[in-house]
Amino acid sequence: xxxxxxxxxxxxxxxxxxxxxxxxxxxxxxxxxxxxxxxxxxxxxxxxxxxxxxxxxxxxxxxxxxxxxxxxxxxxxxxxxxxxxxxxxxxxxxxxxxxxxxxxxxxxxxxxxxxxxxxxxxxxxxxxxxxxxxxxxxxxxxxxxxxxxxx
Numbered sequence: 190x191x192x193x194x195x196x197x198x199x200x201x202x203x204x205x206x207x208x209x210x211x212x213x214x215x216x217x218x219x220x221x222x223x224x225x226x227x228x229x230x231x232x233x234x235x236x237x238x239x240x241x242x243x244x245x246x247x248x249x250x251x252x253x254x255x256x257x258x259x260x261x262x263x264x265x266x267x268x269x270x271x272x273x274x275x276x277x278x279x280x281x282x283x284x285x286x287x288x289x290x291x292x293x294x295x296x297x298x299x300x301x302x303x304x305x306x307x308x309x310x311x312x313x314x315x316x317x318x319x320x321x322x323x324x325x326x327x328x329x330x331x332x333x334x335x336x337x338x339x340x
Contacts (some may be wrong), residue, residue, distance in 0.1 A: 192262050194275035199255075199284045200248035206288025207243020211236050215328045216296055224330055226306035233299055233330075239292040246291025247284040255280065304331035310336035 190198075210216075217233035224231050234242060252258065256274055276284075307324060314320060314336055323335040 190274050192257065192260075192274055195276065196248055196251065196257070197291055198243040198276070199251040202281055203247020203250075203288030203291065204240050204244040206285040206290075207240050207292035209285075210243065210289045210292040213238045214296070215330075216292075217299075217330075224303060224333065226303070226333065227309060228306060231299055231302040231306065234292075234295050235272065239295065242295045243288030243292040246294075247288045249259035250287045251276075251280070251284065261301075271299070300329045307333045307336050310340055314339035 208293055216239045217235045219236050221235040221238040222233050255276075307329065310319060310333060311324060317339055320335055320339045323333045327335065
């Protein structure tokens with residue numbers, strides 16, 4: 190298989206893994222966006238950003254650790270040989286897992302920043318059982334909005 194076709198397969202499998210992640214939980218809207226906080230704003234990946242992160246993570250993983258890691262892919266190396274690219278079943282499965290994990294990492298980073306902003310807003314708000322329940326069970330964006338409304 191050619192280099193670009195193999196890279197596309199791995200990126201596509203990463204996209205599949207990130208699609209599973211996007212379907213499993215809240216990632217924001219369709220497009221990437223920002224949520225404003227008292228300290229600035231927090232990027233939300235959205236579905237498109239989640240899919241791209243998974244595809245990129247999987248493709249980069251193959252480039253870093255697969256047969257392309259030591260192959261000349263651009264230009265010609267003196268005495269170089271043509272490389273045929275392939276993939277085992279475990280490498281393909283790993284591509285899906287990396288896509289899922291890469292998009293999860295991106296979402297976790299955004300949630301961590303939103304949670305910090307929520308804690309600051311909640312500390313400024315009067316004590317409220319309803320606010321505590323939304324923070325405990327709601328999405329990070331909903332918790333931030335509720336904490337802002339309470340303060």
